[in-house]
Amino acid sequence: MTERIKKESGLRSYILQGALVTLAILLLVLYVCMFSRIHQQMGETGGIIILIPVILSAWVLGARGGMLAGLIVGLVNLFLHGFTLQYGSMEFVSIIIGGIIASIIGWVTGRFSELRISSLLFGVDLSTDTRWHKVAELLRKRTKEMAARERNLLRTLIDNLPDNIYVKDDKGRYVINNMAHLRSIGLSKQEEALGKTSFDFFSDLLAKKFTSDEQAVFETGEALLNYEEEVLDAKTGKLHWHLTTKVPIKDNHGKIIGIVGVSRDITERKKIEEALKNEKAFLDALMDNIPDSIFFKDRQCRLLRMNRKEMQDLNVDDMSQIVGKTDADLWGEEFGRKTFTDEQRLMESGEPIIGLVESRKLEDGQTNWTWTTKVPLRDDNGQIVGLVGISRGINDLMKAQQEREKLLTNLSDSEHKFRTLFENLTEGVALHEMIYDENGKAVDYRILDINPSYEKHTGLLHKKAKGLLASVLYGTATPPYFEEFERVARTGVPYTFETYFLPLERHFRIGVVSPKQGTFATVFEDITERRQKQKELQDKNAELERFTYTVSHDLKSPLITIKGFAGALLHDVIAGRYQRLESDLRRIADAADKMGGLLGNLLELSRIGRIMNPPSDVNLSELTQEVVGLLAGTITEHEVEVVIQPGLPMVYGDQRRLAQVLQNLIENAVKFMGNQTNPHIEIGTRKDHEEQVIYVQDNGIGVDPRYHKTVFGLFNKLDTGTHGTGIGLALVHRIVEIHGGRVWVESQGKGFGATFCFTLSSNHSMRKEHEQ
Amino acid sequence: MIGKPLTILLVEDNPDHAELVKRNLEEFQVANHIFHVEDGEAALDYVYRRSTYSDQKKFSRPDLILLDLRLPRIDGLEVLKQIKRDLTLQAIPVVVLTTSDAEKDLAQAYEYHANSYVTKPVNFENFSRLLRDLGYYWLAWNKRPW
Numbered sequence: 001m002t003e004r005i006k007k008e009s010g011l012r013s014y015i016l017q018g019a020l021v022t023l024a025i026l027l028l029v030l031y032v033c034m035f036s037r038i039h040q041q042m043g044e045t046g047g048i049i050i051l052i053p054v055i056l057s058a059w060v061l062g063a064r065g066g067m068l069a070g071l072i073v074g075l076v077n078l079f080l081h082g083f084t085l086q087y088g089s090m091e092f093v094s095i096i097i098g099g100i101i102a103s104i105i106g107w108v109t110g111r112f113s114e115l116r117i118s119s120l121l122f123g124v125d126l127s128t129d130t131r132w133h134k135v136a137e138l139l140r141k142r143t144k145e146m147a148a149r150e151r152n153l154l155r156t157l158i159d160n161l162p163d164n165i166y167v168k169d170d171k172g173r174y175v176i177n178n179m180a181h182l183r184s185i186g187l188s189k190q191e192e193a194l195g196k197t198s199f200d201f202f203s204d205l206l207a208k209k210f211t212s213d214e215q216a217v218f219e220t221g222e223a224l225l226n227y228e229e230e231v232l233d234a235k236t237g238k239l240h241w242h243l244t245t246k247v248p249i250k251d252n253h254g255k256i257i258g259i260v261g262v263s264r265d266i267t268e269r270k271k272i273e274e275a276l277k278n279e280k281a282f283l284d285a286l287m288d289n290i291p292d293s294i295f296f297k298d299r300q301c302r303l304l305r306m307n308r309k310e311m312q313d314l315n316v317d318d319m320s321q322i323v324g325k326t327d328a329d330l331w332g333e334e335f336g337r338k339t340f341t342d343e344q345r346l347m348e349s350g351e352p353i354i355g356l357v358e359s360r361k362l363e364d365g366q367t368n369w370t371w372t373t374k375v376p377l378r379d380d381n382g383q384i385v386g387l388v389g390i391s392r393g394i395n396d397l398m399k400a401q402q403e404r405e406k407l408l409t410n411l412s413d414s415e416h417k418f419r420t421l422f423e424n425l426t427e428g429v430a431l432h433e434m435i436y437d438e439n440g441k442a443v444d445y446r447i448l449d450i451n452p453s454y455e456k457h458t459g460l461l462h463k464k465a466k467g468l469l470a471s472v473l474y475g476t477a478t479p480p481y482f483e484e485f486e487r488v489a490r491t492g493v494p495y496t497f498e499t500y501f502l503p504l505e506r507h508f509r510i511g512v513v514s515p516k517q518g519t520f521a522t523v524f525e526d527i528t529e530r531r532q533k534q535k536e537l538q539d540k541n542a543e544l545e546r547f548t549y550t551v552s553h554d555l556k557s558p559l560i561t562i563k564g565f566a567g568a569l570l571h572d573v574i575a576g577r578y579q580r581l582e583s584d585l586r587r588i589a590d591a592a593d594k595m596g597g598l599l600g601n602l603l604e605l606s607r608i609g610r611i612m613n614p615p616s617d618v619n620l621s622e623l624t625q626e627v628v629g630l631l632a633g634t635i636t637e638h639e640v641e642v643v644i645q646p647g648l649p650m651v652y653g654d655q656r657r658l659a660q661v662l663q664n665l666i667e668n669a670v671k672f673m674g675n676q677t678n679p680h681i682e683i684g685t686r687k688d689h690e691e692q693v694i695y696v697q698d699n700g701i702g703v704d705p706r707y708h709k710t711v712f713g714l715f716n717k718l719d720t721g722t723h724g725t726g727i728g729l730a731l732v733h734r735i736v737e738i739h740g741g742r743v744w745v746e747s748q749g750k751g752f753g754a755t756f757c758f759t760l761s762s763n764h765s766m767r768k769e770h771e772q
Numbered sequence: 773m774i775g776k777p778l779t780i781l782l783v784e785d786n787p788d789h790a791e792l793v794k795r796n797l798e799e800f801q802v803a804n805h806i807f808h809v810e811d812g813e814a815a816l817d818y819v820y821r822r823s824t825y826s827d828q829k830k831f832s833r834p835d836l837i838l839l840d841l842r843l844p845r846i847d848g849l850e851v852l853k854q855i856k857r858d859l860t861l862q863a864i865p866v867v868v869l870t871t872s873d874a875e876k877d878l879a880q881a882y883e884y885h886a887n888s889y890v891t892k893p894v895n896f897e898n899f900s901r902l903l904r905d906l907g908y909y910w911l912a913w914n915k916r917p918w
Contacts, residue, residue: 549874553842556871560892560899561788567896568795587788707845 054102058109066106074099163264164242167249170218170257172197172211184265203232214246217259223247228266241270291392296377298386301326301343310391335360343374347384350376357394369398428454428526433519434489435469442486444479445470445520457526458504474503481510488512489520498527507531546713554598558591565591601727608734613654620648620694623655624683627662631670638670638679645684649692651760657735658760662696664728665756669698672754676700691759699753708745736760777804778911781834783815783851784808784869785843789892793838793869796900802907807831812846815839816854819861834864836910839886841870841877849880856885863917865910 054073058066077095158165164181168174174193177185185201187193198207209229217224224246231240244263248256287294293310297303302324306314314330316322328336339358346353352375359367374389422429429451435444447465455462460473470479479485480501488495496511507530511523565584572580624644628635635642651658666681673679682697703711712733736743740761747754780803784790790808797806809815815837818825825831837855841848848868855861865887870877873891881889890906893899 545876549872549876552874553871556892556894557786557789560871560894561786561792563894564792564896564899565788567899568792570896587791591788704845 051102051105054106055109058106061110063107063110066108066110067103068106070101070103070106071099073102163262166261168214168259168261172214175258206232214259217246217248218256221248221256240265240267242266293391294388295391296386296388297343299347299384301340304386331360343387346374346387347376350384352376369394371397422451425451425453425523426525428457428524429521430454431519431521432470432485434486436518442489445482445485445489447473448519457506457524485512485520485522488514489518492517551602555595558595558598561591562588605727605731605734608657608731608738612738613656615653616655618651618653618655618658620651620658621646623659624648624662627659627666631663631666634667634670638673640670640673640679640681642666643680643682645682648683648685648694653739653760654735657738661732661735661758664732665696668728668756669696669700669754672700673698674701693757693759695755695757697753697755702750702752703745703747703754704749705747708747711745712743732758777832779803779805779807779832779834781815781818781837782806782808783812783837783843783848784840785810786840789840792899793903796903797907800904800907802904802911803835805832807834810844812843812848812851815843815851816846819855819864835916837864837866838869839866841868841872841881849877849884852881852886853884865914867906867910
């Protein structure tokens with residue numbers, strides 16, 4: 001590298017040197033021309049000036065050259081002036097001496113130059129001996145190098161070209177082959193190909209063809225340019241397409257001495273072209289046979305191209321008739337404006353329009369419906385240059401859809417009706433589907449939908465229940481009423497039943513229908529209240545029956561006694577027997593009294609329901625004290641201790657009747673004391689589950705659990721030995737009932753004492769009932 | 773009437789009625805013994821020889837039971853049911869003698885296999901005749917296996 005720089009700078013030095021020589025000669029000539037004038041005007045100083053060309057010449061030409069230049073300057077000076085001067089004069093001598101000095105200076109300077117200075121300045125040894133020889137040698141070397149370099153360059157170039165390049169001589173022998181060509185004929189080195197011909201590498205047929213082509217070039221002298229030929233690859237056996245050029249090479253005399261061949265494998269390009277051609281054929285077939293219209297538009301929404309269907313739709317035979325037209329031109333202003341807006345937006349945003357249903361009014365007044373998809377067309381840079389659209393006539397479809405919509409509207413009306421019914425039914429409705437196992441056996445059912453009433457009745461929320469399995473929802477192994485539901489879902493025979501649903505503690509009347517196999521709907525009504533009312537009614541009826549029965553029985557009873565003993569009496573009197581007279585008469589009288597008493601009680605009992613004293617706030621504590629005061633006589637007589645617990649509540653009701661309740665209970669307690677030595681009665685209150693209970697407790701004979709119910713029945717007496725008509729507790733029962741409360745007895749049986757308890761309804765409801 | 777004393781158990785809560793029945797039965801001399809109990813519990817105690825009626829000699833097995841329906845403690849129908857359910861007792865003829873002519877009672881009594889159902893006539897003559905006929909029929913005419 002450094003050597004090359006040196007060489008180059010050497011070369012430059014020679015050129016510079018040449019220039020300096022030329023300059024020196026020019027200056028010398030100038031000096032010669034100017035010398036006399038300089039001399040005349042400047043005198044001896046001119047001598048110094050004339051040294052300049054001498055020094056320069058010496059520098060360039062060396063010592064001998066410098067001396068020669070000095071001599072020439074002296075001689076020229078003498079020649080110009082010396083003849084006019086007087087021989088031997090001062091001036092004459094100075095010219096001679098000047099010439100000698102100039103020569104000496106020239107020699108010295110030249111010598112300097114020869115020694116070192118030039119090499120210092122130009123990098124080249126310019127010593128006079130070697131100078132010219134070296135220049136010639138360098139130039140020769142340089143030319144050779146350059147030629148070699150160019151050849152290399154060319155070789156490298158052709159070796160690296162992908163095309164096959166070769167040169168053949170006039171005998172068809174290879175002279176030059178580039179690497180691509182060598183490879184294509186199965187070689188790797190140039191030497192292997194030298195002297196061989198096409199026949200060495202190709203089939204005879206092919207080689208002949210090549211030769212005849214080349215022969216033509218030789219004969220005509222004209223190049224064959226870019227023709228395609230089919231070449232069988234000897235190695236792979238595959239056909240290749242080549243694009244070949246063959247050019248003649250001529251010598252200086254215009255004689256053809258060889259040819260250059262360039263051929264390129266265009267098999268791939270051929271394949272692509274073929275594929276493209278096929279593709280185009282496919283595309284054309286598709287385009288022209290598809291029942292949908294296809295069109296292409298440019299950036300300004302003008303038609304570029306379309307398929308046959310679109311042309312048919314537009315009723316034109318030739319595409320050129322409508323190319324460049326817009327929708328506005330073809331379908332009218334209104335439609336055109338709309339599609340233009342759509343399409344411009346599409347092309348700006350790149351967002352395709354997919355499945356857009358469009359309508360346009362035709363001239364005959366019909367509406368034409370189309371279903372259109374448009375997507376942007378992009379160029380290689382991805383810039384949107386237009387769009388392609390595909391459009392299908394959907395008039396039939398739209399008609400069908402309109403009919404369907406009409407149908408759906410009707411359906412939805414009816415659905416709406418049923419939905420409203422469903423939502424507003426007071427009955428709970430639930431839709432279910434049966435769940436079957438792999439053997440087709442029903443195992444469970446799923447809740448599909450429930451209405452608000454269902455939520456209300458069951459407390460199960462729609463969002464919680466919907467979709468859930470019944471076994472999960474109700475938390476049972478077998479879902480509720482599974483057997484019944486399964487049967488209905490299977491047979492489709494509706495079924496209605498009433499049931500007590502334990503988990504909710506309600507009575508339901510459940511209707512089951514199956515809209516289709518495997519599904520069923522349950523419609524259920526909460527009949528708990530109705531059941532209760534029914535039961536109450538039944539109870540009332542039973543009571544009424546008992547009442548009439550009791551009345552007929554108990555009123556008839558004294559009648560039988562009266563008539564019986566009257567008959568017996570008569571019998572005895574007739575027979576003259578008088579010993580039983582008195583007792584029989586007493587029996588008759590007693591029976592009559594009893595009857596009177598019964599009638600009075602019955603009247604009283606019937607009054608309780610019908611005649612109410614106006615209700616008021618009643619202080620039970622005060623009332624109890626009052627009642628106990630009234631009964632003071634009996635109480636003291638039986639030596640009973642009566643305790644009234646503090647805290648008896650204020651109640652709202654019929655004060656007189658409530659007093660009757662307390663009186664009866666306390667009287668009973670006193671009456672059924674038995675043989676108790678420490679008779680004790682306690683009246684107090686307690687809370688049972690938030691319910692205010694008032695009780696009258698005694699430590700008397702008690703009531704056998706078997707009679708806890710019947711004890712409140714009309715004329716039911718537990719003990720025939722005691723006095724009374726058996727109406728007392730019936731009265732209590734009736735009064736408490738009227739006040740919306742309950743009455744019951746707690747006793748573990750005989751000898752354990754008894755506690756009679758009653759509740760009264762809350763003040764509020766009592767008040768309300770009265771007001772009503 | 774052939775030596776074996778005949779026993780009637782009268783179940784009647786009304787002492788006056790009981791007196792009337794007893795007088796009539798005694799007058800016609802249809803039975804040797806008339807035992808009167810005032811409630812259903814006592815009636816069952818008697819037939820099962822329980823509590824105060826455990827003396828088998830004194831309280832012999834009744835040949836006829838006259839049963840009132842409305843009784844304290846245990847209702848007449850319940851007494852009837854228990855007697856007729858018991859294999860050792862069901863053969864004893866039970867005649868329901870009651871004030872009630874309620875159909876329900878009548879039906880219920882026959883359901884429990886009462887042998888007869890009669891209501892107490894208000895008229896004394898009829899009352900007398902009924903008891904005489906009853907006594908004769910059940911204790912004289914009617915054949916018994918014991």
